[in-house]
Amino acid sequence: MAKDSKLILDPLTDNNPITIQVLGICSALAITAELEASIVMSISVLFVMGVGNVVISLMRNIIPSKIRIIVQLIVVATLVIIVDQVLKAYAYELSKTLGAFVGLIITNCIIMGRFEAFALGNGPWRSFLDGIGNALGYAIILIIVGFFRELLGSGTLLGIQILGDPVAKTGLYAYGYENNGFMLLSPMALIVVGIIIWVQRSRNRALIED
């Protein structure tokens, strides 16, 4: 049981898919300009990883090893299309905010990475926990990055103005504060992720490679 809980907890901290394994960076850079997009992406990945890991795990003994990557890809793609269609039918507004992101889930290397490294060699329950754990680890970083980028870049959180109105010059802006438009561009996401990695490794020196 203790081992099972590690499957969930490890990816949140000491084996985080983004900051330690450095996977899924592409989507972490692309979609974190707004907190809302980060959250929605996290939820979608949570679903795809949880279900995908279970499906692959159930099929692990019958998948031909020569085409296993293709099979994994088909499973992800199918799940993503299902998510997309369900959202379009029952949560149309949400599916519009998501736009291209849903399709981008397919390219998330964490998903393929966990299929290949874990689900192919473990039972469905443990694979499910591993999928959820890694998706949550991904989500934490995405939300932290999205929080800082939206706050410093647009002065808003979830679209609500936090620091005052930049045009009417109220709140912080009355004192000459300006939004840092650079935060909205992808390179700043890389720097924010870098800072998270720095903080994490300085707190836990065991993570530093020689």
Add this chain to the structure above:
Amino acid sequence: MEKRTDKNTYTVLFAVGMVLVVGAILAYLASTFRPIIQENERLEKQQNILYTMGVNNNTDGAANFVSTEQAPKLFEKYITKQLVIENGQVKEDKEAYLIDVKKEQTRAKEGKTRRLPLFVGEKDGKTFYIAPIRGKGLWDAIWGYVAMDKDMVVQGVYFDHKGETPGLGANIKQRYFMDDFYGERLLTEAGVFKGITVSKTNADPTNEDKNDYEVDAIAGATITGDGVSAMIKKDLRLYVPYFKQLKNKG
């Protein structure tokens, strides 16, 4: 010994089986959800059109449509006429709002005539003429609806996009951008079509000047902004003859 799953015949059979199963699942899902999705899109068009003439649930700073339940009723109430302009001929068509602007643009490119939908709305004694527009942003399609009065002065707009960058180009559907268009003119005093440019250099961030044919651009969204200018100029220009006719009549 070779494992059973390593054999070529097994691999091929597995691949074929997988394709069949996945194909069947997706085909089933697509056909089940199709009508629901189409209905969502239909209601969204009504919500968009109503939005431009001020029938919306806007809250402070945020753009909100009327609810999907109310949309058909309000559409019936406020949109008094739906017109289709084809070769200068104006016809009424109850389903003009379902005309696919993308398809019409392709028809025009192929040299066929383009049907131009126009919706006439009445609210508080004011008449609105609402036209759909469509163009290209940075990543994908952008589109919108523009409500005008009989002199082609903008009374409201709604923009939307398929995949512009969140926080940058995607902000064309934010109120602080869309509201700037209110009161802007499309025609010069002499009645020549000039359009509206999304400008980085208009030195008018709060958009006080309504006669400059410009609105303030979004920083970091240059190409999306240019796309907005282009679709306004290209698509609304086609409606000028109708408005001229309207003026001569009235």
